[in-house]
Amino acid sequence: MTTITNKAQNPTAHLSPEDIEALGAELDAIRQEIIDARGEKDAAYIRKVVDVQRKLELASRATLLVSVFPPAWVAGTVGLSVAKILENMEIGHNVMHGQWDWMRDPKIHSTTWEWDNASTADGWKHSHNEVHHTYTNIVGKDNDLGYGIMRVDEEQRWYPMYLAQPLWNFLNACFFEYGIAAYDLELGKNLSKPKDKRPESFKKAAKATLRKIRKQATKDYVVNPVLAAPTGSFLPALAANFTANLVRNLWSHSVIMCGHFPEGVETFELNSIPEKETRGEWYLRQMLGSANISGSKLMHIMTGNLSHQIEHHLFPDLPSSRYAEAAPKVRAVFDKYGLNYHSAPLPQQVGSAWHRVVRLSFPNGWLATTSAKNLPSQLKLLYAMTTADKRKRRVMQRLLESAASKKEQTLAA
Numbered sequence: 001m002t003t004i005t006n007k008a009q010n011p012t013a014h015l016s017p018e019d020i021e022a023l024g025a026e027l028d029a030i031r032q033e034i035i036d037a038r039g040e041k042d043a044a045y046i047r048k049v050v051d052v053q054r055k056l057e058l059a060s061r062a063t064l065l066v067s068v069f070p071p072a073w074v075a076g077t078v079g080l081s082v083a084k085i086l087e088n089m090e091i092g093h094n095v096m097h098g099q100w101d102w103m104r105d106p107k108i109h110s111t112t113w114e115w116d117n118a119s120t121a122d123g124w125k126h127s128h129n130e131v132h133h134t135y136t137n138i139v140g141k142d143n144d145l146g147y148g149i150m151r152v153d154e155e156q157r158w159y160p161m162y163l164a165q166p167l168w169n170f171l172n173a174c175f176f177e178y179g180i181a182a183y184d185l186e187l188g189k190n191l192s193k194p195k196d197k198r199p200e201s202f203k204k205a206a207k208a209t210l211r212k213i214r215k216q217a218t219k220d221y222v223v224n225p226v227l228a229a230p231t232g233s234f235l236p237a238l239a240a241n242f243t244a245n246l247v248r249n250l251w252s253h254s255v256i257m258c259g260h261f262p263e264g265v266e267t268f269e270l271n272s273i274p275e276k277e278t279r280g281e282w283y284l285r286q287m288l289g290s291a292n293i294s295g296s297k298l299m300h301i302m303t304g305n306l307s308h309q310i311e312h313h314l315f316p317d318l319p320s321s322r323y324a325e326a327a328p329k330v331r332a333v334f335d336k337y338g339l340n341y342h343s344a345p346l347p348q349q350v351g352s353a354w355h356r357v358v359r360l361s362f363p364n365g366w367l368a369t370t371s372a373k374n375l376p377s378q379l380k381l382l383y384a385m386t387t388a389d390k391r392k393r394r395v396m397q398r399l400l401e402s403a404a405s406k407k408e409q410t411l412a413a
Contacts, residue, residue: 068232381396
């Protein structure tokens, strides 16, 4: 993976400025068609999902009151896991995008919704809606590219610490809601400053996030287990809540990885983006910077319809339940303009995303030039690169990239 402008073959080189604007007009027409068709059926859908989620969570927590019995523990844990996934993915994420604001229902509105997550709604909406969706996959502008802790592009300079990024990524997946909360706060950036130089906005947001975490932890790890204590179910209920949060975190992390990080998803250089990006140019960047997950209707609901990540990035404020309807029309636009519509089943996309994380944890070209036969010498080279100073490391990196390029040319011949 490298930024699109530095690829040997730019997948958009065949498009003229007129093509890009025509493409944008066609996508605008798809969007407007759905806007015009929104109505009671859509409102009934989201209200039903909210109702099902709340009843499922209540029933699951009630079941956990007797979770000392294994069947009750399993049923309560599975139900609570599903309820948390539904609340985060199909409800919270989409409501806070403003997808249902047109209903003018104060109970299901982006300005009033607070989700079951460590991040505050306001903090998440800024980092996600305003930053990520505006600067999608622009290196240096979109912090969702690796969340500031991973190397996700070949043009990012390699440092020895990146060897551990598969472990970081796994730990981030397990505690994803807290990772996102820290990311929303730009915690590393702000904590690196002296206390007296940290902006008031950060201090205020940090206090709000801590209040939110305390509230969520109290509900999951105090109230529910204490209510279960009379039946001897305190520890089982505590474990069930932890497990449900873990399942929700792993699932949401996997879905987001599939939409943004598989091999073949494009990234962009900041200096390649026009100062006044047109609607068509913005659409094109969303098309190439996202990937879909193919699957059943149930799988789409459980992903919050982020299995239609391409459609979501094109139309983030349209009802998620409409993405399946828009997908064939969007794909037809891809085909018409000779662009790759990146879609694959969940296991394939998860595997591809993790492959990219692992591949880029090593210096460019190291995996490509490594085989079972030369593994000992390659490990020695890797050790040398991790212990060398910056200047020597860059020299070894260039030699490694040259060797990988020669191997690629030989295989191609």
